[in-house]
Amino acid sequence: MNYWLFKSEPDEYSLDDLKGEPGQTGRWDGIRNYQARNFLRDQVEEGDGVLLYHSACKVPAVAGTARVVRSAYPDPAQFDPESKYYDPKASSENPRWFCVDIQWQSEFARPVSLKAIKQNPELAEMVLVKQGRLSIQPVTAAEWKLMEKLGN
DNA sequence: GCCAACGTTGGC
DNA sequence: GCCAACGTTGGC
Numbered sequence: 001m002n003y004w005l006f007k008s009e010p011d012e013y014s015l016d017d018l019k020g021e022p023g024q025t026g027r028w029d030g031i032r033n034y035q036a037r038n039f040l041r042d043q044v045e046e047g048d049g050v051l052l053y054h055s056a057c058k059v060p061a062v063a064g065t066a067r068v069v070r071s072a073y074p075d076p077a078q079f080d081p082e083s084k085y086y087d088p089k090a091s092s093e094n095p096r097w098f099c100v101d102i103q104w105q106s107e108f109a110r111p112v113s114l115k116a117i118k119q120n121p122e123l124a125e126m127v128l129v130k131q132g133r134l135s136i137q138p139v140t141a142a143e144w145k146l147m148e149k150l151g152n
Numbered sequence: 153g154c155c156a157a158c159g160t161t162g163g164c
Numbered sequence: 165g166c167c168a169a170c171g172t173t174g175g176c
Contacts, residue, residue, distance in 0.1 A: 007173095007174090009174090033159075033172095034159085034160095035159090055173080055174060055175085056173075056175080060174080060175070114175080131157095131158095132156090132157065132173075132174065133157070133172080133173045133174065134173095
């Protein structure tokens with residue numbers, strides 16, 4: 001069982017949007033970064049915990065948690081010429097991009113802001129702090145535990 | 153909306 | 165395969 005942090009722009013797809021899906025379960029697609037893709041494809045497993053982080057908004061923060069309910073499968077959007085995630089170099093025999101399904105789990109009573117994360121010495125090693133621009137990243141069990149404590 | 157950080161593309 | 169140009173992310 002692993003822990004992850006997934007980023008989304010709340011204007012595009014927020015924790016609430018996930019909650020509103022049938023079964024509170026949605027497809028986490030549109031990942032078009034190789035480092036993030038590799039985590040998704042090779043390491044994210046069913047049952048893993050996900051911190052949902054809202055980026056590019058007024059108060060960047062971890063908004064709540066979700067759970068992986070289906071491990072990696074080819075992202076259908078890469079084959080759809082109408083999609084903004086279309087990739088002409090991808091084929092069904094040789095898919096390039098992957099997605100997972102996640103289920104809404106909890107909303108933090110107090111979202112944990114990036115500012116608060118940066119101020120907490122116990123969270124100084126988070127990938128979020130060390131590497132700004134990665135949309136799928138591993139989180140340690142200790143970080144997960146602390147994050148849940150701070151959020152609730 | 154600016155811009156730093158950093159990943160990707162493509163000419164050579 | 166180097167590296168300059170370009171595009172994107174994302175905090176501020």
